Each structure stands twice: as structure tokens, then as C-alpha cells.
Amino acid sequence: MKWVAFLAMAALTVAAFLVPPAKGFPEPDLARIIFFHLPCAFSTVIFVLFAAYCSWRYLATRQMVWDFRAAAASEISCGVGVATMLTGILFSKVQWGDWWSWDPRQTSFLIVLFLLGAYFGIRMHFEDDILRARVAAAYSTLMLLPILFLFFVFPRLPQVLKVSLHPSTTVQTGAFTNDYKAVLVSIFVVLLAMCIWIYKMHVRTSQLEQLLKDRHGNLENYSDGTTAHRVDRNVPVH
């Protein structure tokens, strides 16, 4: 299945260079980076929200699997978030003339990455698994409020819309042809499938690590290998 996804992504990458360029951009040919920028941005939003949901489920059920899911979803969102940022920076340089233009959407996305960074900072600073899971879950649900603000409210504020360089109007006024949209949506679907595949692998790895840790920590209960037996030995007392 994974090979199908890889081949589909390769084919779509080629297709991204074959469709006619979108109108309304200063450099229409170089605006093709949108094919990867937008799917990465959408995937980031999906995985960030899913991570918050998993964290909430962990707090409600206290099952470690939800913590593994939250951590995996956060890592995926951080990965695609960094990809969004890098492709956005390239777009910014080519279309707006600067690597960093302090565009409100660009800036709010960077803050979301900072929040994700803080989430991983928390995970690194707690050694106890249960405490780490609980604190990380609480932080993940806590950061949902600023994330929702940064993703959905802040870019739509009238004073922000006025100064934003993001080509939202260009996109909404039909700059993309149907072929363009088809490639864009296909890349998004394939990227999402790849992210879900990596996510599942990550969760499975965490579960196996936990199983291994449990077995090492509870030798008495481990029936397959060497069991810790009670040893009676005479000890001289002087």
C-alpha cells in the first residue's frame, strides 16, 4: 500500500509541473509550490486538532494508547508544519520579494510551531511516563485555545485581512482551473494517506516500546524468559 502512495505522489509531482500555471500571481510558474504548501498546511491543522482530541481522550480514559496517539499526531503535525513553513518562505521570497514578510498568516503559523515545540519540551522534561502523559495531555488541550485563535480567528480579522499578503482573494476568485484544483486535492489526499501511515507506525512503535519497558520492569510477571526467583542465602551477622 505504501508503494502505491509513493508512486502516486511521484506521479502527482510530475502532474504539478504539467498543468497550466495559475493566474493572478507575480510569478505564476513558481507559484506551483502551492501544490505542496496548501496540503501540508491543511494536514497540520487536521493533525493538531486530532492531537488535542487524543489528549482529551487520554484525560478522560487514562489509557496510555491515547497518549501515544497524541504524541504521534503532534509529531506528524510538527513535521508537516515545518514543511508548510519552508514552502511558505520560498513562496514569500519569490512572490513577495522577502524570505520573511511578517505576513499575519505566516506569523501565526510560526507561533503554532512554537506551541508544538513547547509541547515536545514538556514531554522531554518529565521522566515518569504517567506524569508526562498527563501534563502533556493537559498542555495539548490548553494550547487548543490559542491554536484555534491563530488558525481560524486571527487571519480573518478585518484589520489583519487588510495587511495580509496571502493570496486568499486570488484563490477565491477562480485563479485555479479545474485541473489545477484536481492535482491540488489529489496531492492533499495522498499526503494525508502517507501521514496516516507514518502515524500508525509511530503509535505501534510506542506501544511496543511500552511493552518492552513493562516486561523489563516486571521480571516476576514475565513467563517467557528468565524469571526472578526468590533466593535464600545464609548471611553472616557479626
Next chain:
Amino acid sequence: MSSPWIAEISAVFRKEVKSELRNKSATYASFMLNAVTVFTLAFAFFGRKLTSEAATGMLWAALLFAGVGTLTRVFVSEEEQGTADLLRLWSRPHAVYWGKALFAFVLMTATALVVALLFFLLTGIQIAVWQLLCMTLVGASAALAGTVTLVSALIARGKNRGTLAGVVALPLLVPLVALGVSAVRVAVEGGTNSLAPGWSSCGGVWLYTLLVLATAPYQFAVIWGEQ
């Protein structure tokens, strides 16, 4: 809210005030840090005309660091002194949170007003709309108190708490700063532009505060009750 709740919350609040009065070194250190921060920021622009945009940005940077620096010790000190378990046994999580957050709010409001007055005094910037400035600072202090109290509880048992506090709290407060900067800028500029955007940003600060205070006690109860 029933009277046992109020009694519990006020007891936690009084305990915080007494602890603060008993050990003044933390308050003194915070005051000195804030004073030096504001002085350094103002000194960087000595002899130059400071624009309202730059001034409000600098003021909010000072307030943010003052808030995080001052308030993160709320729960960290409990863990360091070994009194956290006693507090857990003695009081319900919601009462602990509200008592601590109330104390943090009083401390932060006083800090914010002192920092702002000192900043405007040193930079020579005139305030056009005092009411807007005060309303924004009080609302922001409540949001800072609510957020940083929760963050303090989160990191209280972690490693390298000092560094972690800043890393965890600052990104959470960025939306608040964005709204606060917009409101204070209008409070400084006053009549040159319409006041409506300033008041709407101030409303945003209070809305953010309400959302934080509506959710934080529940998140606190989850992490506090079982530690």
C-alpha cells in the same frame, strides 16, 4: 458559589498572601527584575523619539516577562517546600486553582500597573486614553494570572523548570499580546485615529481571559488531583 467554596478559596488566597509577606525575597527579586527590565528598555531609546508602535511592543515584552517571571513560582514553590501534598489533602482542586489564580491576579495587576507607569515615565510617552489602558492591563493581568498559574502547576514537577516555564507559557500568551498591543497602541495614540479598534481589541483581551478562566480550572483539576 456556595460559602464553603468561598471559604476554601479565600483560605488559599490568605495563605498565599501570608507566605508572600513572610518571605519577601521573591517579591523583592521580582520587583528588581521588572524595574531593571523597564529601565534597560527605556535606556535603549535614550535621546531618541520612540514611536507608539515600538513603545507598545516593548511594554508588552516587559509585561510578558514580568508575568512569567513572577507568577511561575506559584506552584513551583509548593513543590520545593514540600507543601503541595498538604494542600492536596486540605483543599479541593478548583478551590486551590481559584485561590492561587486570585493571588496571581492581584500580584500581576500591581506589577503591570507599576511596570506601565515606570515605562511611560522613563520614555516620556503620553497616554491619551487612560481608561482603555487600565481596562486592557487589568484584563490582560487576569488572563496572564489564569494561564501562568496553570502552567506553573504543569511544570512544577518537571526538570529545568525555570527554562521550561518560559518555553511553555510564552507561546500560549501570544494571542493575548497581539490583542493587547493593538489596544494599548490606540490608548497611546488616542484622538489621531478612531478609538473603536482599541476598544474592540480590549474586548478581545477580556474574551480571551474569560475563555482561559472557564477552561483552566478543569485542566488544573486533572493534573493536580492525582500527582
